[in-house]
Amino acid sequence: xxxxxxxxxxxxxxxxxxxxxxxxxxxxxxxxxxxxxxxxxxxxxxxxxxxxxxxxxxxxxxxxxxxxxxxxxxxxxxxxxxxxxxxxxxxxxxxxxxxxxxxxxxxxxxxxxxxxxxxxxxxxxxxxxxxxxxxxxxxxxxxxxxxxxxxxxxxxxxxxxxxxxxxxxxxxxxxxxxxxxxxxxxxxxxxxxxxxxxxxxxxxxxxxxxxxxxxxxxxxxxxxxxxxxxxxxxxxxxxxxxxxxxxxxxxxxxxxxxxxxxxxxxxxxxxxxxxxxxxxxxxxxxxxxxxxxxxxxxxxxxxxxxxxxxxxxxxxxxxxxxxxxxxxxxxxxxxxxxxxxxxxxxxxxxxxxxxxxxxxxxxxxxxxxxxxxxxxxxxxxxxxxxxxxxxxxxxxxxxxxxxxxxxxxxxxxxxxxxxxxxxxxxxxxxxxxxxxxxxxxxxxxxxxxxxxxxxxxxxxxxxxxxxxxx
Ligand SMILES: Cc1cc2nc3c(=O)[nH]c(=O)nc-3n(C[C@H](O)[C@H](O)[C@H](O)COP(=O)(O)OP(=O)(O)OC[C@H]3O[C@@H](n4cnc5c(N)ncnc54)[C@H](O)[C@@H]3O)c2cc1C
Numbered sequence: 001x002x003x004x005x006x007x008x009x010x011x012x013x014x015x016x017x018x019x020x021x022x023x024x025x026x027x028x029x030x031x032x033x034x035x036x037x038x039x040x041x042x043x044x045x046x047x048x049x050x051x052x053x054x055x056x057x058x059x060x061x062x063x064x065x066x067x068x069x070x071x072x073x074x075x076x077x078x079x080x081x082x083x084x085x086x087x088x089x090x091x092x093x094x095x096x097x098x099x100x101x102x103x104x105x106x107x108x109x110x111x112x113x114x115x116x117x118x119x120x121x122x123x124x125x126x127x128x129x130x131x132x133x134x135x136x137x138x139x140x141x142x143x144x145x146x147x148x149x150x151x152x153x154x155x156x157x158x159x160x161x162x163x164x165x166x167x168x169x170x171x172x173x174x175x176x177x178x179x180x181x182x183x184x185x186x187x188x189x190x191x192x193x194x195x196x197x198x199x200x201x202x203x204x205x206x207x208x209x210x211x212x213x214x215x216x217x218x219x220x221x222x223x224x225x226x227x228x229x230x231x232x233x234x235x236x237x238x239x240x241x242x243x244x245x246x247x248x249x250x251x252x253x254x255x256x257x258x259x260x261x262x263x264x265x266x267x268x269x270x271x272x273x274x275x276x277x278x279x280x281x282x283x284x285x286x287x288x289x290x291x292x293x294x295x296x297x298x299x300x301x302x303x304x305x306x307x308x309x310x311x312x313x314x315x316x317x318x319x320x321x322x323x324x325x326x327x328x329x330x331x332x333x334x335x336x337x338x339x340x341x342x343x344x345x346x347x348x349x350x351x352x353x354x355x356x357x358x359x360x361x362x363x364x365x366x367x368x369x370x371x372x373x374x375x376x377x378x379x380x381x382x383x384x385x386x387x388x389x390x391x392x393x394x395x396x397x398x399x400x401x402x403x404x405x406x407x408x409x410x411x412x413x414x415x416x417x418x419x420x421x422x423x424x425x426x427x428x429x430x431x432x433x434x435x436x437x438x439x440x441x442x443x444x445x446x447x448x449x450x451x452x453x454x455x456x457x458x459x460x461x462x463x464x465x466x467x468x469x470x
Contacts, residue, residue: 003129005110007033009331010124010133012116012272015042016317017303018139019104020324026107028332033131034109035116035124041100042141043304044317050096051164052184054089056349059191063351070388080169080192089164118273121298135298135331138279138286139324140272142265142304142315147176150237150261156244157237157259160185170194170257174246176234177262178205180348183217185260187350190226197227197254199234199246206348208312210360210414212375212394217416220352220390229254265315267305282307290338292327300327311341319344343432347421352391355424358412358431361396370399372407376457378417380467382448391417393453397437397461407461409434419450426454437461 009025011018014036022034039046058080068075104111114126123132144159146152154162160181169192175182178200186196198205204214205221205228221228233249243257267284280287280295285307292300303320307313322339330336348354364371378384378391393415398408413427430440441462445455460468 004131005033007031007110007131007133009033009135009137009328010131011035011137011139012118012124013042013139013141013268013303013305014040014111015139015141015303015320016044017141017305017320017324018042018137019100020321021137021139021302021328022104022109022324023107024325024328025331026109028328030328030332032107032109033112033124033133034104035112035114035126035131037113037115039097040104040111041097044320045096045100046093047161047164049317050093051089052160052181052188053349054092055085055164055188056184056351058085058088059188060351062191082166082168082192086165086167116272118277118279118299121277121296135300137324137327138269138274138294138299138301138305139303139320140268140305141320142267144261145264145266146261147234147263150176150234152261156239156257157261159261163260172196172243172256173258173260174199174244174254174256175260175262176246177264178202178207178228178230179262179264180206180346182260182262183348183350183354185262186221186226190224191351195225195227195256197229197256199229199232199248199254201231201233203231205230206354209346209348209354209356210394210412211362212392213354213356213414213416216391217348217350217352217354220416224351265304269305291330291336292323300331302327314341314344314346316344316346340432343428345424345428347424349421352389352417353419353421354414354416355421355427356412356414357424357428358396358410360412360414364396364411369411371396371411372399372461373397374457374460374468376453376460376468378450378453380456381450381453383450384417384453386448387418387450389418391415391420393420393457395437395454395457395461406438406463407436409436410440410458413454413457415453417450420453423451423454426451430454430458 008030010033012035014034022032025032065075066077116124116126119125152159172195175198178198190196235247235249238245244259246254269284278296286301288301288306302323304315345357373396376393396412397410410430437458440458445452
């Protein structure tokens with residue numbers, strides 16, 4: 001381990017944002033110190049994206065074995081062996097962690113394990129040693145948040161960190177928060193056999209997603225036996241002999257074995273010397289401009305930690321990657337452009353999956369943009385019928401500028417159904433390359449695939465529907 005020293009770039013936090021910045025900076029020949037108090041890979045690899053998706057895959061296997069008779073295949077489902085599920089999940093994490101450590105070491109980046117603190121605009125102290133740099137990048141990420149007066153005890157009132165290591169399937173669970181994390185855990189636990197109720201203050205699950213997508217998700221969740229209380233604030237929670245009793249703002253009471261609090265994630269910035277060194281902070285988030293620059297010329301910040309004025313900054317691993325790369329390229333002398341955050345794809349990996357890129361109908365209205373839209377149901381798609389999945393593709397484009405003309409650029413693609421997360425990469429190209437429905441309609445999609453829903457929706461918008469019943 002290095003014992004202090006001078007580097008071109010010192011990065012505080014080795015999660016998605018920090019390590020992506022380190023990897024890209026090393027490609028410019030920069031000497032980089034990456035300071036991490038726990039494990040490189042951060043939340044995404046150890047407590048977020050990867051372990052949750054492993055659980056969701058196990059859930060899919062459980063559902064497939066329970067429903068196999070539908071396909072004429074006889075199997076018997078005997079139950080969930082949670083310690084074995086966790087060991088599969090940990091195996092995936094360990095393998096990726098080992099690979100990441102190798103990649104970081106291979107780029108000659110010095111990883112320093114220890115609790116770091118910003119000591120000056122150009123240095124970080126760790127375990128009494130000082131690491132100075134021409135530039136410092138803050139990437140200390142986020143941790144689960146709770147509500148005032150709601151204490152996480154790690155046992156009956158838990159966070160997503162606790163839920164990921166739970167060695168049993170709860171008989172019943174109340175999930176506070178119907179955002180991505182809450183919806184994904186609801187999906188996993190229901191597939192594993194739990195009774196689940198989600199409590200969400202907004203009028204729909206996944207409040208940031210297109211209303212039409214949320215409606216489909218809610219319909220399928222209802223059919224799967226997942227309960228939800230929408231438009232209802234949480235009021236209080238009490239312990240019972242066997243679990244918890246939650247009281248909602250409308251007076252309704254719910255009981256379950258445990259309460260998962262999934263109301264969002266707060267920034268890790270307190271006590272780290274940020275404000276003392278001139279970094280602007282809003283509600284704990286580090287303020288940056290669209291090129292991830294803080295108010296201090298030698299300090300940048302990336303990932304879950306940051307807020308950008310006027311932008312709903314998404315807390316996503318690939319946003320961290322993108323911002324880490326942007327900062328490394330800016331420091332490497334490249335001419336970088338701000339990220340279009342509307343163009344970042346978003347996926348909720350529940351069953352069914354919800355995936356989107358671009359803006360929603362409500363955002364188009366709020367921004368005063370005239371649009372045309374099409375909803376293509378998965379029921380018209382051969383591969384989706386084979387998979388027995390339901391859902392839809394909604395595409396939003398600028399309204400034609402002349403009567404009877406072609407729509408303008410595609411502004412939003414919103415998908416719901418099994419496996420649609422993999423389709424959003426094509427939608428991302430459509431959105432980010434300013435394609436118009438007519439451009440996409442000319443592309444032949446392979447049959448029978450779910451990708452045809454993208455082709456069909458654009459054919460319909462371009463005025464030449466194929467298998468589409470309006
Ligand atoms: C349950 C769950 C599921 C998720 N699923 C997805 C998903 O499917 N797709 C997706 O894109 N995103 C997902 N996310 C979000 C994703 O994990 C985060 O957006 C991403 O990890 C943010 O990266 P980051 O580098 O900003 O922060 P983090 O990953 O939080 O990394 C920050 C790092 O800094 C370190 N650190 C903090 N303070 C110090 C200090 N003082 N000294 C040294 N080191 C320090 C921490 O130990 C940590 O390793 C999920 C999150 C959760 C919780």
